[in-house]
Amino acid sequence: MKILELRIMRGPNYWSIKHPKIIVLKLHLENLQDVLTNEVPQFAERLEKLFPSMYEHRSSAGSPGGFFKLVREGTTFSKVVQHIALELQTLAGMDSGYGRRYAGPEPGVDFIVFSYQQERAGEYAAHAAVRITELLAKGKKASVVQDVAKLHQIREDEYFGPSTEAIVSEAVSRGIPYINNHRSGLIQLGYGVHQKHIQAAMTSRTSCFGVENAGNKNATKLILEDAGVPVPTGSIVTDAEELEAAIEELGYPIVIKPLDGNQGKGATINITSWKEAHRALGDAQRYSKQVMVEQFIVGADFRLLVINGKFTAAAKRTPAMVVGNGISSIQQLVKEVNKDPRRGIGHEKALTHIKIDKHTRSLLKEQGLSLQSVLPEGEVLYLKSTANLSTGGTATDVTDLVHPYNVLMAERIAGIIGLDVCGVDVMTTDIAIPLPETRGAVIEVNAAPGLRMHISPTEGLPRNVAEPIINMLFPYGNPTRIPIVAVTGTNGKTTTTRLVAHMLKFKGYQVGYTTTDGIYIQDKKIIKGDTTGAYSSEFVLKDPTVNYAVLECARGGMLRSGLAFRQCDIGIVTNVSADHLGLGDINTVEEMAEVKAVIPRTVCQDGYAVLNADDDLVFEMATGLSCKVAFFSLDEENPRILKHISKGGLAAVLENGYISIFKNTYKIRVDRVADIPLTFGGRARFNVQNVLAATLAGYISHFEIAEIRTALRTFIPSAETTPGRMNLFKLPRYEVLIDYAHNIASMEAIADFIDNVHATYKIGIVAGIGDRLAEDTVEIGRIAAETFDEIIIRQDKDLRGKSGHEINSLIKQGIMSVKPNMKLTEINQETRALAHALEYAPEGAFIALFSEDIPESVKLVESFRIIEHRQISSLEQDSL
Secondary structure (H helix, E strand, O other): OEEEEEEEEOOOOOOOOOOOOEEEEEEEOHHHOOOOHHHOOOHHHHHHHHOHHHHHOOHHHOOOOHHHHHHHHOOOHHHHHHHHHHHHHHHOOOOOOOEEEEEOOOOOEEEEEEEOOOHHHHHHHHHHHHHHHHHHHOOOOOOOHHHHHHHHHHHHHHOOOHHHHHHHHHHHHOOOOEEEEOOOOEEEEOOHHHOEEEEOOEEOOOOHHHHHHHHOHHHHHHHHHHOOOOOOOEEEEOOHHHHHHHHHHHOOOEEEEEOOOOOOOOOEEEEOOHHHHHHHHHHHOOOOOOEEEEEOOOOEEEEEEEEOOEEEEEEEEEOOEEEOOOOOEHHHHHHHHOOOOOEEOOOOOOEEOOOOOHHHHHHHHHOOOOOOOEOOOOOEEEOOOOOOHHHOOEEEEOHHHOOHHHHHHHHHHHHHHOOOEEEEEEEEOOOOOOHHHHOOEEEEEEEOOOOHHHHOOOEOOOOOOHHHHHHHHOOOOOOOOOOEEEEEOOOOHHHHHHHHHHHHHHHOOOEEEEEOOEEEEOOEEEEEOOOOOHHHHHHHHOOOOOOEEEEEOOHHHHHHHOOOOOOEEEEEEOOOOOOOOOEOOEOOHHHHHHHHOHHHHOEEEEEEEEEEOOOHHHHHOOOOOOOEEEEEEOOOOOHHHHHHHHOOOEEEEEEOOEEEEEEOOEEEEEEEHHHOHHHOOOOOHHHHHHHHHHHHHHHHOOOOHHHHHHHHHHOOOOOOOOOOOOEEEEOOOEEEEEEOOOOHHHHHHHHHHHHOOOOOEEEEEEOOOOOOOHHHHHHHHHHHHHHOOEEEEOOOOOOOOOOHHHHHHHHHHHHHOOOOOOEEEEOOOHHHHHHHHHHHOOOOEEEEEEOOOHHHHHHHHHHHHHHHHHHHHHHHHHHO
C-alpha cells in the first residue's frame, strides 16, 4: 500500500461538518486492491490478537465486536487501516471514534477519513496503520508497543494539559470559540475585540504584579506575614555555609526549595539531618541559585483554589505512596499501584503513573530500603517528597470541609498577592479547624495553579472549577464572538466580499476581511497575496481591533484544511461552475458544489444562508439546512423565488430595473440598478448578482434601506477598491478593461458585458491555465473568438504542468472553430502583450485584458493614459 496524499482538516470541510478535526488519507492499495480480508488466511485472527481492545469497535453492525465480524466476513484493507489508526490513538489516551472509507477516483485508490485529537498523532497513526496492516496481511509479526509509546510522547508534547483542556471544554459548552496559537502556546477564547487568552490556568486578566509576587517565595512570605497570615519561619541561602547557619537558627525538621520554583521541582520536605540538607540544597539549586529554607510544618498538604476573589475548591494532596502487604517488594507494590486504570502517562488520565526515579531511590536509601525490600503489612511508604499529582500523588476533595476562617484567609491571600486564579498551599493537621489553632501555615501561593486535582480527584466530588474562570472572563450576557460573513462560489467572491465589507464599514464597524489579493484590517492591507484559506480567516479572527469579519473562502483552502471557524452568521454562495476541476480530487461540478456547500452548512441556526436561486446547484444547497435561507435572482418571476416568499421567505431580486427585497408579499425597493456604480449602468449583470447578495447581507444585519442604498452608491469600482474586477479605464483614444476572469463562467460574464459595449474594434488579450481541463481551455478560445475582432494570446508565469505551446494550441483550437481567419498574435509576457495592444489599437477601440498580474498591468495603462494626455495637451498648445 502507498499513501498518495495526507491532509489534516482543522475545521468544517468537504468530508465532514460534524467532525471537523480529521485526517484525510488518499491510499493506493496496490497488490491488496482486489483482495478482501477474508481472503487472506488467518488475517482476522492476527488482527484480533494484536488489537483485542478493538472488540469495542461497533462498525456497521452497530454492536461490540461488529468490526471483527466484518473482517471475518470480508472487507477492504482500507477499512482496516481506518480502524487501526483510530485504535492506536485510543491506546495512547486519545479517544478518536469517527472514521469513514470512500472509494477513490480510480481503481485501487481509496480515501480514508478518521478523527484525531492531536494533529501530529493523527498523522503518525495514519502511517503506522498502513505499515501494521501490510505486515498483518503478509503474515509477518507486528507490534504496537513502540507506536503507542510514540503516540504517548506526541500527546504529552502537544496536549493542552488538564487545566487548559478543562477551561477550553467549558468555553465550548457555552458556545465560545477558541483558537490554539501553537507558536506562542496561548489559547485564544472568543473572536476579534471580544477575545481573551489563557495559558493553563493563567488568564489575560492575571496581573504581572501578582505573578511576580507569587514567583518570589520570600516576597510572598513577607507580604503574607505583614497581613497576619500564618507562614513558616525561614530564610534565603545561597551556599552550604549559609544553609548551616539557617539550620542552627531553625532546627530540624526543615523544608528546602528553590526560591523561584514551581510544581514542587527541586523541593525536599521533612529534612532531619545535615546530609539530607546538603543534598537538598544541590537539588534546589538546579532550579534557582537562591534557596528558601523553612521550618517543616507538621500536617497534611492542602490546596485551596480561589477564582475571581472567591473560594472555589479545596483538595488534600498525598505524595505518591505504597502500602506494604508483608509479601511484595516495593517495586512490585509500585507496579501494582500503576495498574489502577485511573493512572496513565503524564496527564493522560486522572492520575499519573508513579515513576521510580533518582529522587525515589534516594528516599529509599535514606531509610535503609531498596526496591527489593518488603514492607510489613499496613506500613505506608512515601515515594516522593512532594504531593504533586504529576509525580504520582493523589488528591481528595475537601471543599465542603474547609473552615470559614480558612476560606476567608484564602480569599484575602488572593487579593493581597493580586491573582485572579490563585492556588494557596496550606500545611495543617485539619483543614476544618482555623489555621492558627492547628499551628499550621501557608506554605506557598501559586499563579496558574493546576486544576487537575479539583477536576478529577482520586476521592471525593469532582468540581467544575473551569466554569468560574470562564464566567470571570466572559460574564453571562457579554459577547464572545464577532459576526462572520463567509463568501464562496466560483466567481464574484472577491467583489461580494469587498462590497459587504464596504457596507459594514459605512455602518461604523471595524471590519477585517480576506480576499484573493490580501488580508485587510479596517481597509488597510496587512498581508498581500491570495488569502482565502483557513490561516487568513484565523488572522482576522485573532485581530483584537476587529468587530466584524467578512471572509472569502475559496475551494483550495477548504480542501486543504477546512474552515478556520465552526460557525458563521451569514454564508453567501454566489454560483458554481466548472473551474479547477481535476484538482484536489474534485472532478465534477457536482463535487465542486459539495465543496462550496460547506459554507451554508456552517451557518448558525439563527443565521442566514444567502443562495443564488438562478443556479441549480446553489439552489439545491438549501436542502437540509438548519439555518434560515434567503435567495437572490436576476429574474423576479423565478418560480423558486415566488414559492420561497409565499412561505414567508426572504429574497432579493432584479425587479423592473431595481434592486428589490421581497419579504412575504411586500417589495422593498432599494435602488435603481443603473445608479449603482458596480453594475456599470446595469450592463454588468454578474455584478448585479453580487449586489443582490450583498444587499441581503446588509438587510439581514438590520441595516436601514437608506444605509444600504448609500453604501451601494459609494462603492466605486476601481483598481483600488476592486483590483482585477471590472477595472475600466477611459483613455483619450480607447477604453481598457482589466479583469481577473480565468474560467469559462467568468469569461462568459465579461463577454456578455462587452457585447453591450459600443466600440469600433474589440481586442482581447487572453491566456489558458495549465492545470485546467483541455476542453475548458478550448472553450475559453471559443468564447474569445465570439467576443473580439482581434486576439492576443499571452501566457501566465506559472504554466502549471503544461507547456506554453500546448496551452496556446488549445486556445487557438477554440478560436479557429469559430473564426478561422481571426487576427491572432502570440506575445507571451503579459505587459508586452498589453503594451502592443495599447500602441496599435485604433481610435474608438475597446481592449480587454484577462490579467494575471493586475498591479503591473494597471501601472502600464496609467502610464499610457498620462502619455496620451500630455500628447493631447501638447497638440492643443501647438494649435494656439
